[in-house]
């Protein structure tokens with residue numbers, strides 16, 4: 012059994028838990044992630060299938076230390092050659108907060124020395140550090156004097172599904188975008204719109220869900236594939252299982268529009284990589300011109316936040332337009348706005364049903380729900 016910690020965007024911990032409930036029965040929610048135990052099959056499956064998770068970390072050991080020499084001796088005690096081969100490269104990522112140990116670079120260096128010295132003791136050569144493309148990633152979380160040492164089974168974050176080449180400057184993290192779709196409770200069959208789609212992340216994540224495509228299927232690599240106990244036959248079997256569950260016959264309409272053609276080009280590139288060109292409709296269109304063919308749809312947008320000085324009036328007008336389009340064109344839609352501009356949302360001018368607090372990186376953000384029903388706004392106009 013592996014003792015695991017799965018990291019995820021802040022605010023989505025409960026969704027991360029619900030997603031893997033059937034793969035572990037002792038899941039505990041923490042800030043920014045969940046703790047649980049699972050076996051090798053569970054570990055591979057979660058890496059392949061979690062839409063919300065970002066790094067699936069396996070705890071190696073834990074210790075308390077009040078100075079650097081104790082850190083060195085505690086880390087050196089561990090049997091590192093079971094995890095890092097002398098011809099492999101590795102990297103150490105140190106995170107967390109500690110009054111005693113404020114210099115993370117120094118900490119990282121101490122831990123690296125202890126690992127290398129321990130491996131060198133029994134071998135003639137030693138593994139080296141590679142900051143760009145390491146075989147093994149060791150993550151250390153410091154909380155005051157407590158240290159938890161993990162090995163990262165995902166490698167690069169799971170939100171990097173592998174369907175992008177260029178990234179829109181304000182693109183959402185794919186795990187967060189998947190979380191927004193889940194929080195909307197979209198039933199995966201009604202029409203789905205993102206009328207400010209940028210590079211298409213929300214619509215693409217919606218499509219992956221609707222067609223039951225595991226988010227990890229396009230990835231070229233996971234961290235555990237470089238581990239000494241890697242079971243390629245098991246992993247291939249699990250991948251085949253996921254491929255067999257894809258259902259492209261499912262009937263659903265998914266649309267993404269944006270005012271900038273260059274963004275639509277990025278979205279189309281992703282659909283091509285995913286072989287979903289015929290399953291999501293992306294086109295250049297301003298939201299002001301939105302004339303939906305369908306009612307009873309779900310719409311999620313992530314409008315610009317307006318981070319430039321002097322831009323607030325333009326942004327307020329944009330949010331007012333969003334409210335007007337919702338009210339006039341989106342009858343019977345379940346509409347959502349995801350934004351970090353909490354002043355601008357007041358200009359939408361409609362009552363929200365629900366405000367969900369989330370983080371977009373470091374930005375305090377909200378997912379706001381506007382269920383639009385015929386008649387309720389008629390009196391105002």
Ligand SMILES: C[S@@+](CC[C@H](N)C(=O)[O-])C[C@H]1O[C@@H](n2cnc3c(N)ncnc32)[C@H](O)[C@@H]1O
Pocket residue numbers: 179181182183184206207208209210211212213268269270271274296297298299313314315316329
């Ligand atoms: C924050 S970005 C969306 C990023 C997107 N969620 C992604 O992951 O790539 C906001 C997008 O709204 C688009 N936009 C701004 N005004 C618009 C309008 N009036 N109609 C349609 N799109 C608009 C911008 O071009 C930009 O791509």
